[in-house]
Amino acid sequence: MSDMRLIVAGAGGRMGRALTRAIAESKGAVLAGALEAPGSEMLGKDAGVLAGLPANGIKLSADLWAMSKEADGILDFTVPAATIANVAIAAERGIVHVIGTTGLSGSDNAVIKSVTNRAVVVQSGNMSLGVNLLAAVVKRVAKALDQSFDIEIVETHHRMKIDAPSGTALMLGQAAAVGRGISLDEHADRGRDGITGARKPGNIGFASLRGGTAAGDHSVSFLGPFERLTLSHQAEDRMLFAHGALKAALWAHGKKPGHYSMADVLGLADI
16 A cells, blocks of 8 residues: 555644654655645745754645645644634545544534544544553543542643643543543533532542643542542653554544544554
8 A cells, every 4th residue: 555645734833843753754654735824924834844854845835625635634733723624624535634633612523523424533632552541541440439539630731732621631531431421521620719619529620730841741540538549641752642643544544434533543442
């Protein structure tokens, strides 16, 4: 099979540059296009040079329709509005859409899922092997421990991150909720300030820390009578997310239309 031709969305940003490097470092894929927002000062610049590589002749463009004509997939770690704009074009072109964008609303996710009867979408709040293994373990532990164990999720990211809790934290919260057999929307406690009263039994708490250049630290604590269990993951470089996204794209190439997750890619869906 020939190399998978991939477009990097948000190619001028930090994650976009990491994705460009991951494609250059890996076998089985080639860069077919570099997408950037209309009006960006990055438009027209060489994607390779921006990523710290030799020039590759692929200039950043805002025209996804044109560049997707000869592509097999798009790696999309942008912002919700951009991702939703990309969804329709990717589906119309019939290319794989790997979505790592966080901060998506319920209506955004509904739009994404609406195209999966005719398009291949791999979507995850985190593309790393370690985090997805962590989520599988969290689900198992939450199922094993009763509500006498409170669940608290703490995440730390760099100062430039614009959404909270992180998509990974919410993914871990969802894993815990599934393990408990409850709805995360109905049991999430996403902020405490002032006189809050006692903790509500069965809720899943979230705390978000922002600062420095942290790539992403997450911990899930189960706090019970006289004992605590904490499961954690530390990301040391965003390249791990880039390589995970590339793995997802290569896995999805040729799959039937549907909505997939990294748990599917890594064979963890049944854990």
